[in-house]
Amino acid sequence: MATTRLLSDAEVEKIPDVKAVFDDIRATRKSDFVNNFWRGLANDPVSLKRVWEQLKVVMVADSAIDPLTKEMIYIAVSTANGCSYCVHSHTAAARAKGMTDAQHGELVSIIGLAGQTNHLVTAMQIPVDPQFEVR
Amino acid sequence: MATTRLLSDAEVEKIPDVKAVFDDIRATRKSDFVNNFWRGLANDPVSLKRVWEQLKVVMVADSAIDPLTKEMIYIAVSTANGCSYCVHSHTAAARAKGMTDAQHGELVSIIGLAGQTNHLVTAMQIPVDPQFEVR
Amino acid sequence: MATTRLLSDAEVEKIPDVKAVFDDIRATRKSDFVNNFWRGLANDPVSLKRVWEQLKVVMVADSAIDPLTKEMIYIAVSTANGCSYCVHSHTAAARAKGMTDAQHGELVSIIGLAGQTNHLVTAMQIPVDPQFEVR
Amino acid sequence: MATTRLLSDAEVEKIPDVKAVFDDIRATRKSDFVNNFWRGLANDPVSLKRVWEQLKVVMVADSAIDPLTKEMIYIAVSTANGCSYCVHSHTAAARAKGMTDAQHGELVSIIGLAGQTNHLVTAMQIPVDPQFEVR
Amino acid sequence: MATTRLLSDAEVEKIPDVKAVFDDIRATRKSDFVNNFWRGLANDPVSLKRVWEQLKVVMVADSAIDPLTKEMIYIAVSTANGCSYCVHSHTAAARAKGMTDAQHGELVSIIGLAGQTNHLVTAMQIPVDPQFEVR
Amino acid sequence: MATTRLLSDAEVEKIPDVKAVFDDIRATRKSDFVNNFWRGLANDPVSLKRVWEQLKVVMVADSAIDPLTKEMIYIAVSTANGCSYCVHSHTAAARAKGMTDAQHGELVSIIGLAGQTNHLVTAMQIPVDPQFEVR
Known part of the structure; x- marks a missing residue:
């Protein structure tokens, strides 16, 4: 059990800033699966975006x-x-x-x-x- | 400062089991330099040999x-x-x-x-x- | 699963030193709930009392x-x-x-x-x- | 001793991307002192900028x-x-x-x-x- | 859940190098029980043998x-x-x-x-x- | 270098609560030497006493x-x-x-x-x- 809620796709749909990051995760990874880490971080949209942007630069970029x-x-x-x-x-x-x-x-x-x-x-x-x- | 003595080359020279490991370290690495880690571990010749043999297999082997x-x-x-x-x-x-x-x-x-x-x-x-x- | 038993309220009732600490936890926190940490520590009444006294001073005191x-x-x-x-x-x-x-x-x-x-x-x-x- | 070089102010002066971050650190903190952490991170200007931007948002912002x-x-x-x-x-x-x-x-x-x-x-x-x- | 498979006795039976270590674990401990740690390590027979030999020397020997x-x-x-x-x-x-x-x-x-x-x-x-x- | 001052014997002499703990450390250990840990902790006399009392019970007692x-x-x-x-x-x-x-x-x-x-x-x-x- 987590110490914070894990946002479902239905909930994410209603928060544009979170939705945008989830869309980018799916597009970048070419997969519909978004793992729990991002669903927990989604409680704080600013932090979600910052961590994902970082991960893209450090782990995904050439x-x-x-x-x-x-x-x-x-x-x-x-x-x-x-x-x-x-x-x-x-x-x-x-x-x-x-x-x-x-x-x-x-x-x-x-x-x-x-x-x-x-x-x-x-x-x-x-x-x-x-x-x-x-x- | 260490919690154990660091053996000098002169001391190592007098302990055949330690000398053999130090010779192998030098031959394997093609360098005369033996770093402090091995000089501390040399207080326990059995442990020295075991750790070095492991390192050779895991880090040096193809x-x-x-x-x-x-x-x-x-x-x-x-x-x-x-x-x-x-x-x-x-x-x-x-x-x-x-x-x-x-x-x-x-x-x-x-x-x-x-x-x-x-x-x-x-x-x-x-x-x-x-x-x-x-x- | 724990590496030690967690004492139930019925067991605590029979050990006066543990009972006294549990009573104080309940009174201090104004709640009947005593969490598993204290039920594990209760195996060692001296340690239980020492840790609770410390927590009261450090975390509860003004x-x-x-x-x-x-x-x-x-x-x-x-x-x-x-x-x-x-x-x-x-x-x-x-x-x-x-x-x-x-x-x-x-x-x-x-x-x-x-x-x-x-x-x-x-x-x-x-x-x-x-x-x-x-x- | 570090595992990477610590850049001096003279060296920083020659790398515009690093200079810009150092200027912002000084302006934000209202102090001329830039501590060693940033001088080590300056070896990687992209990382330097990313970590500093994060720190500003998380630690400095209202x-x-x-x-x-x-x-x-x-x-x-x-x-x-x-x-x-x-x-x-x-x-x-x-x-x-x-x-x-x-x-x-x-x-x-x-x-x-x-x-x-x-x-x-x-x-x-x-x-x-x-x-x-x-x- | 593990990040690697845990080998069953039936699988171990088919890998002589692993079987030999499991036999020695059982003989040394005078027990038929071989715990999950060894079943995970068994995916890498060389590592299994090395870790077990070490454990015998350090933990079991006089x-x-x-x-x-x-x-x-x-x-x-x-x-x-x-x-x-x-x-x-x-x-x-x-x-x-x-x-x-x-x-x-x-x-x-x-x-x-x-x-x-x-x-x-x-x-x-x-x-x-x-x-x-x-x- | 520490993040807090280390109290000298001359300073300890002027703070009765700290002096009492230092005297007990010396008497218990049958040695005049009081190591730096206690000199740092002495900035907070209540904490000093609490940690020392605990150490006596856990480490020194039969x-x-x-x-x-x-x-x-x-x-x-x-x-x-x-x-x-x-x-x-x-x-x-x-x-x-x-x-x-x-x-x-x-x-x-x-x-x-x-x-x-x-x-x-x-x-x-x-x-x-x-x-x-x-x-």
């Missing part, structure tokens, strides 16, 4: 990192932050963009290994080597 | 995810976990593997955006859409 | 921060810590203390933005400006 | 939550995320907006108490009470 | 820390990381190794107190005392 | 978990929360209570392994086995 890699990075952050919804939605997105089972298995392994060495480093409080400094 | 993407995933996890040392060391590793300034800028943006939507989702406690279910 | 702001701060910490139960219970508490939908929408936005800039800062490892030093 | 409360919420998130830079910069911002020592002391107490109950709830895995459901 | 204390440390980390599954599985493991209700109550209290002081320290950004330095 | 194990649990939570100060102070406390190098090495290994499996579980979103339910 860029120096390919779309599948972007989704794998998103899964990595979401896992470390313990965001169950985000792990689910971005794993689905990564599969839709072609992530194979072998790549998913490896992604999980890298995330697990990073989790391990992050904890080892913090437990030992290892000081940063001067060689890592940006000049 | 696989379904390319080496630069692996480092970017590692940076993503380390950032979300707030591991300063790990962010430094893996950003240096990613640059050594060819990460451009444009890619780093985008990586930072994706991590930032994921941080934002993770928090939005958790604050609203959005329930997982059934469409994300693995069948 | 002070320099108003009660609604306190709940919003609590929601912010609970979100960043990924505590689903706590986000639910303190959002309900904030609404009971008068939080409007507009305030909730803004609170969610601030938490989201903080999540983003926290991640940007950590990914870039920005050093603290000397101007921020307390003198 | 709204349903007062400016000091916003900063206290920001400190709460930043603390739970362990972002040292962010705790420093937003504590300085909160003091500049009038946070008293008494309010800071209380804020610290609330954050500490939330940290405690978040951990207690997670250790006991308390299920959400149906009473907290949004209808 | 060592300087007793088995129950190890499980309590595991619960502590899992709680702070907000891993619901892990808190459940290791609390069950700790009880199976003899953890009493009194010990569980204390463990929960210590975790809660650490959560509180961790947050207090981070909110105040307390500098490390030189007396804590390892010489 | 109980079902031995003092060294308590410190190791504290280190585990502090590591997962990324609290550098807390890792330092409680590692020093654990050594003072007799933690050997072998025990520290194992503690670090367990924390690292838990960090790994926590991340693996969250990335795969493993559902809790019904066998782990408390009846």
Whole structure:
């Protein structure tokens, strides 16, 4: 259960600013499905528009990192932050963009290994080597 | 300052099990530099060997995810976990593997955006859409 | 499902130290409802009393921060810590203390933005400006 | 040390898109001081502009939550995320907006108490009470 | 719902490398029950073997820390990381190794107190005392 | 640098409520050294007393978990929360209570392994086995 209402399509129909964003989500993704995240955010039309515009620029636009890699990075952050919804939605997105089972298995392994060495480093409080400094 | 001693090369020289791992790190990386993480872990030779063997398999071996993407995933996890040392060391590793300034800028943006939507989702406690279910 | 039992009112009735705390919770909150958190903590009567006494001082007592702001701060910490139960219970508490939908929408936005800039800062490892030093 | 360069005013002067944002930061804040966060983000002018525009809307604009409360919420998130830079910069911002020592002391107490109950709830895995459901 | 399939015993039967690990889990634990974690990890037989071998060395082998204390440390980390599954599985493991209700109550209290002081320290950004330095 | 002042012994001398707590810390620990955490918390005498009283009950009092194990649990939570100060102070406390190098090495290994499996579980979103339910 959410801490805010999830707007149905019927409700969205009545709020032009929200309707416009939902239309753009559907057009951009070439799919009629709008997931719950946007239905919760729709309670605050200004925030909805701002987050969607950002996502379009960062995740959808042509860029120096390919779309599948972007989704794998998103899964990595979401896992470390313990965001169950985000792990689910971005794993689905990564599969839709072609992530194979072998790549998913490896992604999980890298995330697990990073989790391990992050904890080892913090437990030992290892000081940063001067060689890592940006000049 | 660390919570454990960082072993110098002179000390490592006297512990054959540690020496063997340090030699392999240098040979695998084709560099004489062994960073502080391994010098801290060297206090526990069994753990040192286990972590290094794992890292070789997951991060160095040929696989379904390319080496630069692996480092970017590692940076993503380390950032979300707030591991300063790990962010430094893996950003240096990613640059050594060819990460451009444009890619780093985008990586930072994706991590930032994921941080934002993770928090939005958790604050609203959005329930997982059934469409994300693995069948 | 919990990792410990949740005590029913019938069970609480038989443990005087727990009963006294439950009575005080009901009297302080002017409500018969005692939520699951206290029913779990009731397995350890000393801890139950200590946590409740603390909550009364910090969250209920007259002070320099108003009660609604306190709940919003609590929601912010609970979100960043990924505590689903706590986000639910303190959002309900904030609404009971008068939080409007507009305030909730803004609170969610601030938490989201903080999540983003926290991640940007950590990914870039920005050093603290000397101007921020307390003198 | 950062994982990216921090741009000096002389460098910013040569990049019109970055210069425009820095000018707006100075005008909006009525201060010549531009802190390191923006100097790191300036490596990616598009991201710099997007994050600053967002911050202006969420943190600076007139709204349903007062400016000091916003900063206290920001400190709460930043603390739970362990972002040292962010705790420093937003504590300085909160003091500049009038946070008293008494309010800071209380804020610290609330954050500490939330940290405690978040951990207690997670250790006991308390299920959400149906009473907290949004209808 | 998981982001990967959980392998049934019938499926495991057909993959010799996975079957060998499951047999060893059953023999080591003297129980026919193999929990979901291993059924998810079984999608990647190399990772399954590596994680199980590690767990055997760290958690099962004779060592300087007793088995129950190890499980309590595991619960502590899992709680702070907000891993619901892990808190459940290791609390069950700790009880199976003899953890009493009194010990569980204390463990929960210590975790809660650490959560509180961790947050207090981070909110105040307390500098490390030189007396804590390892010489 | 802290976000609040650290009170010196000369300042503490002038605030009776703070002085009383500092005297009790020194008497309980049989040491003249009072670490920075208490000097920061001393800005809020009520909070100082409350946190110290709690710590005495949870960490110092006779109980079902031995003092060294308590410190190791504290280190585990502090590591997962990324609290550098807390890792330092409680590692020093654990050594003072007799933690050997072998025990520290194992503690670090367990924390690292838990960090790994926590991340693996969250990335795969493993559902809790019904066998782990408390009846």
